[in-house]
Amino acid sequence: MSKKHNLGYFVTLTIITILLIINLSSAQPVFRTDENVTLRVPCTVNGSYCSGGATCYGTIINPEGYAIINSELMSKNGSVFELPLDATDKDINGEYEFHILCSDMGSSIAKNLIFFVTPNGEIATTGKGILYGGLLAVFVLLMILSIIGGFKFEHIALKTGSFMLAYLFLVGVSFIAWNLSLDYLTSAPFITSFFHLVWLITMIGAFPLGLFMLIYTMWMLRQMDIINNMIDRGMPIDEAYERTVKSGMRGIRA
DSSP states (O other): OOHHHHHHHHHHHHHHHHHHHHHHOOOOOEEETTOOEEEEEEOEETTEEOOTTOEEEEEEEOTTSOEEEEEEEOEEETTEEEEEEOGGGGOSOEEEEEEEEEEETTEEEEEEEEEEEETTSOOOOHHHHHHHHHHHHHHHHHHHHHHHHHHHOOSHHHHHHHHHHHHHHHHHHHHHHHHHHHHHOTTOHHHHHHHHHHHHHHHHHHHHHHHHHHHHHHHHHHHHHHHHHHHHTTOOHHHHHIIIIIHHHHHHHO
């Protein structure tokens, strides 16, 4: 079996695996560190919704074990009780405990819930890590193949196109690395900032680099036409190349 077929099977298998992971992943309650949120809980006692005279108290324990809210009366909004939570109260990433105690007509019920706080509002799960890892592997592989193609192709359009494609894959690699560090390296924020900066620089540089590569390719194609015309008139290829490309390069530098 050829290398191209092996590569095709590898990419296809990776895509199928990623799609399966996406379908099997389940959403979890999670909030961003820098956002104000309102926690909402439906009030039910003995299987029925609470009456208008029901009361609920909420307690929130942060990941370090401290009560940032202690038995605070929750406000009633229809059939749910609400408890606001400022961003300053949840500046620690991790799992928070949310304890609710509701009373209605002599009956009481306690609920113990959890929610998560992360820098980007997403939970770093194993499935998500495999998803990012698979995408990163595919992008790195395609970037390497594009670079190799850029050195192997002889036609200038294919050569510059391959290098530009490799650059675009580099943008994707830096984006995935940034998101991976954002989810899994929360204890090392400088790494997240580094990959974020790399992604921003590569994104900003994509347009001017692409424009330069396009102009350079068009210029080189024009020079190749001139060289071919000189060769057709009997001029040696080395002399034709010297008179066009090299002289043109010296003119650009001057």
